[in-house]
Amino acid sequence: MPPVQGDLKTLIQGYIDKNKVMIFSKTTCPFCAKVKDLFKSLNVEYFSLEMDKENNMADLQNTLLEISGQRTVPNVYINGTHLGGCDSTLKAHSDNKLLQMINTPNEKYDYDLIVIGGGSGGLAASKEAAELGKKVALLDFVKPTPQGTSWGLGGTCVNVGCIPKKLMHRSAILGEELSDAQSFGWDVNTDAKHSWDKMRDAIQDHIGSINWNYRVQLREKSVTYLNAYGEFIGPHRLKTTKKNNKVEEITGETFIIATGERPRYPDIPGAKEYTITSDDLFSLPYCPGKTLCIGASYVSLECAGFLAGIGLDVTVMVRSILLRGFDQQIAEYIGEYMSEHKIFFHRGYVPVKIEKLEDGQPGKYKVTAKSTTTDDIIEEEYNTILIAIGRDPCTSGIGLETVGVQLNPKNGKLLCNERDQTNIDYIYGIGDIVQGVPELTPVAIQAGRLLVNRLYNNSNTLCNYQTVATTVFTPIEYGCIGYSEEAAQEKFGADNIEIYHSNFYPLEWTVPHREENVCYVKLICLIPEKERVVGFHVLGPNAGEITQGYSIAMRKGATKEDFDMTIGIHPTCSEIFTTLNITKRSGGDTAVAGC
Ligand code: FAD
Numbered sequence: 001m002p003p004v005q006g007d008l009k010t011l012i013q014g015y016i017d018k019n020k021v022m023i024f025s026k027t028t029c030p031f032c033a034k035v036k037d038l039f040k041s042l043n044v045e046y047f048s049l050e051m052d053k054e055n056n057m058a059d060l061q062n063t064l065l066e067i068s069g070q071r072t073v074p075n076v077y078i079n080g081t082h083l084g085g086c087d088s089t090l091k092a093h094s095d096n097k098l099l100q101m102i103n104t105p106n107e108k109y110d111y112d113l114i115v116i117g118g119g120s121g122g123l124a125a126s127k128e129a130a131e132l133g134k135k136v137a138l139l140d141f142v143k144p145t146p147q148g149t150s151w152g153l154g155g156t157c158v159n160v161g162c163i164p165k166k167l168m169h170r171s172a173i174l175g176e177e178l179s180d181a182q183s184f185g186w187d188v189n190t191d192a193k194h195s196w197d198k199m200r201d202a203i204q205d206h207i208g209s210i211n212w213n214y215r216v217q218l219r220e221k222s223v224t225y226l227n228a229y230g231e232f233i234g235p236h237r238l239k240t241t242k243k244n245n246k247v248e249e250i251t252g253e254t255f256i257i258a259t260g261e262r263p264r265y266p267d268i269p270g271a272k273e274y275t276i277t278s279d280d281l282f283s284l285p286y287c288p289g290k291t292l293c294i295g296a297s298y299v300s301l302e303c304a305g306f307l308a309g310i311g312l313d314v315t316v317m318v319r320s321i322l323l324r325g326f327d328q329q330i331a332e333y334i335g336e337y338m339s340e341h342k343i344f345f346h347r348g349y350v351p352v353k354i355e356k357l358e359d360g361q362p363g364k365y366k367v368t369a370k371s372t373t374t375d376d377i378i379e380e381e382y383n384t385i386l387i388a389i390g391r392d393p394c395t396s397g398i399g400l401e402t403v404g405v406q407l408n409p410k411n412g413k414l415l416c417n418e419r420d421q422t423n424i425d426y427i428y429g430i431g432d433i434v435q436g437v438p439e440l441t442p443v444a445i446q447a448g449r450l451l452v453n454r455l456y457n458n459s460n461t462l463c464n465y466q467t468v469a470t471t472v473f474t475p476i477e478y479g480c481i482g483y484s485e486e487a488a489q490e491k492f493g494a495d496n497i498e499i500y501h502s503n504f505y506p507l508e509w510t511v512p513h514r515e516e517n518v519c520y521v522k523l524i525c526l527i528p529e530k531e532r533v534v535g536f537h538v539l540g541p542n543a544g545e546i547t548q549g550y551s552i553a554m555r556k557g558a559t560k561e562d563f564d565m566t567i568g569i570h571p572t573c574s575e576i577f578t579t580l581n582i583t584k585r586s587g588g589d590t591a592v593a594g595c
Pocket residue numbers: 116117118119120121122139140141142143154155156157158160161162163165228229230231258259260261278299394398430431432433438439440441442444
C-alpha cells in the first residue's frame with residue numbers, strides 16, 4: 001500500500017533531517033546529474049532519492065512542493081536548509097558559500113544524538129554513532145531494587161541477565177560433569193561441595209571488568225557518558241539527574257530510547273518486602289537456600305535450574321503453562337526433565353501472601369498460595385522467594401507524555417514503525433521496550449547498529465526481527481528458531497505442515513549412563529513451499545551452540561531436502577538434523593535405536 005500523504009511528509013522530512021546533503025533527483029534529469037557531479041568533484045557525500053525509481057513519484061513531488069515550495073528537481077537541502085535547484089546550487093558554489101553551508105556544524109543542539117539507556121541496545125547505538133562522527137551523549141542510570149541492589153554500566157544482559165545467568169548455569173552443569181567424570185576414569189571427590197560465595201564473587205568480578213571496559217570504550221570513542229537519569233522536559237530537551245540529585249539540562253537533535261525493562265512484582269502482601277527478583281539474585285550476599293521460584297517462563301525456569309544444579313532445594317510455582325510462547329511439547333519435556341532432576345513443581349497455583357518468619361541471611365518466609373482451579377490453599381516455608389512473573393518496560397517517568405510519544409496502553413511498550421521511529425519523528429526506540437520485538441540482547445544490538453547507520457550512514461537496511469534464534473538455558477537446554485508447532489498450525493494450517501522429529505542420545509551421555517530418550521529434535525516444514533523449514537527445535541546439551549548456525553540456513557530459506565543433503569559431523573548431537581525421517585503424522589517411534 002503506498003504511504004498516505006502524512007507518512008510521505010514524515011518520510012521526506014526524515015531524508016532532509018538525516019542527510020547533511022540531500023538531493024531529491026531523477027535518474028533522467030541532466031540538471032540533477034550536474035549537481036551530483038559537483039558534489040562528487042568536491043568530495044562531499046550526499047544522499048539522492050531518485051524519485052522516478054519510486055512507484056509514487058507524483059505524490060512525492062507534490063509533498064516536496066508542500067514542504068519546500070519547489071516541485072522540480074534537483075531539489076537540494078543542506079544541513080536541513082532548503083538550497084533550491086541546479087542554478088541555486090551552482091551559484092552558491094561560485095559565491096564560495098556552498099562548502100561553508102556544508103561545513104557549518106549544527107549548533108542548534110548540545111548533541112547530535114542522545115541515547116537514553118546504556119544497556120545492550122544503547123551502548124551499541126551510541127558507539128556506532130560516535131564512530132560515524134556524531135556528537136553523542138549516553139545516559140545510563142540504575143534505580144536500585146526494593147532490596148537495594150544496584151549495578152554498573154551495561155544494562156540487564158551484562159549485570160543481571162544473560163551473562164551471570166549463563167555463568168551460573170555453567171556452574172550447575174560442571175556439577176553434573178563432575179559426576180560424569182568418574183565414569184570416564186577420573187578419581188574425583190564425590191562429596192564435592194559448592195560455594196555460593198566463591199561462584200558469586202568470581203562472576204561479579206567478571207561483570208566488574210565488563211562494566212569497566214564499557215566505560216573505557218565510550219571514552220575512547222568520545223561518547224559523553226552520563227551516569228544520570230534522563231527525562232524529557234520538552235521537545236529535544238532532557239533533564240538529567242545524577243545520583244547526588246544534581247540536575248542538568250541537555251538538548252539533542254535526535255534521541256534513541258533504550259531503557260529496557262525491570263521485573264514486575266505481584267500485588268500481594270509481602271511481595272516487595274520479602275522477595276527477590278533476578279535483579280537481586282546474581283549478587284545475593286548469601287546462599288539463597290531453599291528457594292521458591294514464582295513464574296514459569298524462561299527466567300524462572302533457568303534460575304530454578306541452576307539453583308537446583310548447585311545443590312539447593314528448589315520449587316517452581318506455575319500459574320498455568322510452562323514457557324508460554326514456546327513450543328509446548330518441548331516445554332513439557334523440559335518440565336519432566338527438571339522434575340526428574342529434583343525440582344518440585346506446584347502447578348496451577350498463584351501466591352496470595354508472603355510473610356516473614358525469621359530474619360537472617362537467608363531468612364525464613366511463609367508463602368501462602370491458592371489453586372487456580374479449586375479452593376485449595378497451600379502454605380510452605382522457604383529461605384528465598386524469587387519472583388519472575390514478567391518484566392515491565394521502563395517507559396514511565398521519563399517524560400514521554402511531555403513530548404507526545406505514543407505507547408501501547410496495555411503494556412506501556414513503545415510503538416515504533418519498521419524504521420524504529422516513534423510517532424515523534426526525532427525520537428526512536430530499540431530493544432526490550434519496543435512493542436513486538438524479541439526481548440534478546442543480540443536483537444537490541446543489531447537494531448541499534450542498523451538504526452544508526454540509517455540515520456547517519458545513508459543505509460536503508462532495516463532490522464529483520466523474524467527468524468531470530470534463541471535458547472532457554474534450563475538444565476537441559478532448548479534452542480529454537482521460527483515457529484512453535486502450535487504457532488505453525490495456527491498460521492499455516494495443520495495439513496500444510498510436515499513435522500519431522502526424533503529423540504537422540506548424546507554420545508557423551510552413554511558412558512556415564514545418563515537417561516535415554518530425553519533429548520529431542522523437531523523440524524517443522526511447510527509442505528506447499530517444498531518443505532521449507534519454518535520451525536527448528538532442539539532439546540539437549542549445548543543447544544545454544546547447535547542452534548546458532550542453523551539460523552543462517554533458516555534465513556536463507558533452507559528446505560528439508562537441504563537438511564537431508566547436508567552431510568553430518570559424526571559423532572555430534574547436531575548431526576541428527578541431517579538424518580530425520582520420521583514424521584509426526586506417521587506416528588512412528590522416535591526412540592533412539594542405536595548409534
Ligand atoms: P537493557 O539492557 O535493560 O538496558 C537499559 C538500561 O537503561 C538499563 O541500564 C537501565 O537502568 C537504563 N535506564 C532505564 N531508564 C533510564 C533513564 N530514564 N535514564 C537513564 N538510564 C535509564 N537475552 C539474551 O539474548 N540471551 C539470554 O540468555 C538472556 N538471558 C536473560 C536473563 C535474564 C534473567 C533477563 C532478565 C534477561 C535476559 N535476556 C537475555 C534479555 C536481555 O538481557 C535483554 O533483551 C537486553 O538486555 C535488552 O537490552 P536493552 O538495551 O533493551 O535494555
